[in-house]
């Protein structure tokens with residue numbers, strides 16, 4: 001089962017020593033061990049005991065500002081209730097918990113070829129006090145088999161996971177065997193039941209399979225993973241925005257039309273001017289297919305979107321763009337290629353301090369094939385690249401500074417293999433290049 005293709009956490013706290021880093025192709029040599037999907041009877045896929053026990057519990061932010069949470073789960077014996085009981089946890093001397101409340105949701109099912117899903121429940125809890133949301137911890141077990149375990153291990157925890165697409169690869173199985181969606185749901189539950197994951201779709205969620213009569217793109221994904229798209233006036237769950245901590249996070253769909261006049265284009269055109277940098281100093285964009293990628297695999301696949309939206313990203317001073325797709329890691333300098341207009345010959349990305357940093361973090365690790373084939377020589381805009389597996393933490397300190405680190409976990413321990421200070425493009429737009437000066 002292909003795990004987390006790029007796991008990224010947004011953290012709020014913590015101080016770490018600064019060391020500046022130079023641009024390079026890392027020489028780190030991974031131990032290459034051929035891995036394959038865990039079998040269906042693996043321990044991490046086990047079905048919880050008990051009649052109609054909820055499984056595959058996952059949460060994501062349920063509104064624009066973070067006072068809502070969508071809680072989802074699956075029951076298999078009978079539909080059961082879609083109600084969630086919740087209360088606020090009081091801290092301090094008087095440990096009495098708050099009044100219990102109940103939120104009602106809805107239940108959906110779907111069929112995919114000859115697979116019938118369980119009863120999938122989605123319930124939105126509103127008006128939460130942000131500081132007391134559902135609590136929980138990722139667990140500290142010394143798992144090393146998966147990115148998730150490694151993230152669980154890391155002493156530095158994010159408060160939200162930004163997920164840049166390709167949940168896993170059910171579509172590699174005959175008939176896109178959707179049983180693998182269930183196993184993935186049970187497998188990731190230990191993280192996603194306790195902290196919200198922000199979902200971005202990848203190509204492996206398209207599940208377009210006319211050969212077996214399945215012609216509705218994103219069908220399994222959209223039944224299982226709900227997002228609060230309407231809260232940001234989007235008309236599709238595939239692109240939307242949320243505000244989380246001091247960041248405004250925009251999620252785009254590389255696999256939906258994005259040309260001029262299309263719904264996603266119109267939405268983004270209206271969304272960007274709404275970003276209030278006083279309220280949310282940081283502007284982050286998530287997408288699946290990277291715009292700047294110097295690996296041979298998926299090279300230039302993000303161009304169709306880059307040519308349409310790049311100028312907006314500069315105008316609105318996006319701080320950072322995270323993408324997946326390429327099964328490796330890369331961080332760019334701040335560059336733009338907006339001068340290129342097909343006939344003028346200016347087709348080299350140039351240093352541009354109003355541009356975002358582009359980070360590719362689709363390093364699937366244990367379960368996928370790592371992309372090792374890099375374009376040579378390494379382009380100037382590429383600050384750091386390494387064909388290893390890992391997760392990153394974007395740690396917002398205040399409105400001017402964020403500390404970013406990518407943690408390689410091929411060695412089984414959290415290794416901070418790439419790290420850099422980000423200076424906010426709106427509040428502190430000083431040059432934060434690491435090599436390309």
Ligand SMILES: *[C@@H]1O[C@H](CO)[C@@H](O)[C@H](O)[C@H]1NC(C)=O
Nearest residue numbers: 113114115116174175177179
């Ligand atoms: C679905 O069809 C495949 C291939 O024909 C078969 O192997 C599998 O057992 C079927 N599954 C169900 C749930 O009927």
Ligand SMILES: *[C@@H]1O[C@H](CO)[C@@H](O)[C@H](O)[C@H]1NC(C)=O
Nearest residue numbers: 038042043044142143144145
């Ligand atoms: C995953 O790793 C954990 C910790 O090493 C272990 O308990 C578990 O059995 C592993 N599962 C599989 C299927 O490899």
Ligand SMILES: *[C@@H]1O[C@H](CO)[C@@H](O)[C@H](O)[C@H]1NC(C)=O
Nearest residue numbers: 273274275276277278279280
């Ligand atoms: C931006 O947010 C600040 C702080 O909440 C507020 O005072 C200001 O009016 C907002 N600006 C706009 C244009 O809404």
Ligand SMILES: *[C@@H]1O[C@H](CO)[C@@H](O)[C@H](O)[C@H]1NC(C)=O
Nearest residue numbers: 295296297299372373374375
């Ligand atoms: C790397 O990619 C290039 C361009 O696609 C290709 O020509 C070359 O054969 C690849 N090298 C390997 C070792 O696969």
Ligand SMILES: *[C@@H]1O[C@H](CO)[C@@H](O)[C@H](O)[C@H]1NC(C)=O
Nearest residue numbers: 015397398399400401402403
């Ligand atoms: C913001 O955080 C950075 C890094 O921790 C620190 O050096 C800087 O002084 C902080 N700025 C303000 C205004 O607190």
